[in-house]
Amino acid sequence: MVLCAVRQQLLSSSSGCAAWTRLLQRQSRGCVYSSIHGFNQEEIKEKLQAFPGGSIDLLKQESGVAVLTINNPSRMNAFSGSMMVDLEERVSQLESWTDGKGLIVQGAAGTFCSGSDLNAVRAISNPQDGMKMCMFMQNTLTRLLRLPLISVALVEGRALGGGAELLTACDFRLVAPGCVIQFVHKHMGLVPGWGGAARLVHIVGSCQALKLLSGALKVEPELGLQIGLADGLLEAPQVEEGAGSLQQQAENWLSRFTKGPAPVIRAVKKVVLSGRELPLSEALRTEKDVFGTVWGGPANLQALASRSKHK
Numbered sequence: 359m360v361l362c363a364v365r366q367q368l369l370s371s372s373s374g375c376a377a378w379t380r381l382l383q384r385q386s387r388g389c390v391y392s393s394i395h396g397f398n399q400e401e402i403k404e405k406l407q408a409f410p411g412g413s414i415d416l417l418k419q420e421s422g423v424a425v426l427t428i429n430n431p432s433r434m435n436a437f438s439g440s441m442m443v444d445l446e447e448r449v450s451q452l453e454s455w456t457d458g459k460g461l462i463v464q465g466a467a468g469t470f471c472s473g474s475d476l477n478a479v480r481a482i483s484n485p486q487d488g489m490k491m492c493m494f495m496q497n498t499l500t501r502l503l504r505l506p507l508i509s510v511a512l513v514e515g516r517a518l519g520g521g522a523e524l525l526t527a528c529d530f531r532l533v534a535p536g537c538v539i540q541f542v543h544k545h546m547g548l549v550p551g552w553g554g555a556a557r558l559v560h561i562v563g564s565c566q567a568l569k570l571l572s573g574a575l576k577v578e579p580e581l582g583l584q585i586g587l588a589d590g591l592l593e594a595p596q597v598e599e600g601a602g603s604l605q606q607q608a609e610n611w612l613s614r615f616t617k618g619p620a621p622v623i624r625a626v627k628k629v630v631l632s633g634r635e636l637p638l639s640e641a642l643r644t645e646k647d648v649f650g651t652v653w654g655g656p657a658n659l660q661a662l663a664s665r666s667k668h669k
């Protein structure tokens with residue numbers, strides 16, 4: 359169902375986007391898990407909806423940068439079951455947002471996310487349902503990371519367990535003073551289940567990932583920057599004129615990379631994504647296909663016209 363929606367959106371935008379469809383088909387058939395893995399998305403969505411609370415809010419801005427907010431403050435932004443379903447639906451909306459260039463993922467009320475709602479976890483603790491929730495969240499976070507948008511996690515307060523896994527599903531992480539990222543899974547007798555371990559190895563390397571997971575180490579801003587889990591440090595918001603809100607600072611940081619026509623910014627994310635995920639020959643073919651979507655396009659022709667005056 360996801361691939362159909364994604365394919366339809368991409369093909370409807372322009373014939374050039376057939377390249378992106380081929381990438382999705384080559385890479386993942388849209389998701390990590392499908393019916394051939396015994397995964398039934400509608401079945402697990404129905405189970406998850408039985409655990410309500412909180413919301414995942416999405417604001418798509420004229421600037422082409424959207425803000426996704428994990429909103430369950432009474433539970434330190436823990437993911438209820440219905441929030442997991444919400445997240446998948448917001449990712450679908452972002453997959454269809456053809457004007458999008460960037461995404462900021464943040465938590466409400468001064469903290470990021472404290473993982474799964476433990477009340478829900480207790481209720482779906484049988485292995486079958488746990489694995490289905492795991493596959494659902496792996497599919498959703500993989501699609502989040504594969505969005506043709508440049509994504510930034512704005513990490514404030516605490517990012518624990520699944521919350522720490524969520525921030526690994528963004529391209530970059532900006533940390534606020536005093537925040538703590540902690541993969542607490544070992545303390546729960548678990549390992550990451552939402553894909554956080556696989557992505558963490560790509561971000562910080564296997565040795566650092568092994569330390570963070572086996573030690574359930576608390577990663578504060580200084581360590582995060584040192585090991586590459588954090589890409590920038592935000593300033594504590596000043597009441598008087600100053601750095602601006604954390605979200606404003608994050609938007610300013612992101613703006614350096616999203617400045618320009620959406621088709622070009624989206625093409626940049628696509629070629630980096632294929633370079634990161636595909637074997638070299640496939641990545642080169644995808645790069646050629648994506649190149650074909652911008653070569654001779656409006657932005658390219660306008661740039662050539664403006665430079666032809668420089669004799």
Ligand SMILES: CC[C@@H](C(=O)O)C(=O)SCCNC(=O)CCNC(=O)[C@H](O)C(C)(C)COP(=O)(O)OP(=O)(O)OC[C@H]1O[C@@H](n2cnc3c(N)ncnc32)[C@H](O)[C@@H]1OP(=O)(O)O
Nearest residue numbers: 432433434436472473474475476477518519520550551552
């Ligand atoms: C794949 C991983 C995934 C999974 O296995 O499904 C997981 O993520 S498992 C969950 C991992 N997360 C945790 O273990 C964090 C648990 N929470 C805490 O350690 C603390 O609450 C905190 C986040 C460090 C904050 O501590 P503190 O500042 O002392 O506040 P409180 O503890 O009083 O919390 C306020 C309020 O929020 C509720 N809360 C917090 N986290 C969760 C959560 N993950 N699930 C459900 N509820 C949560 C907490 O119970 C308090 O509620 P009240 O007691 O009703 O006030």
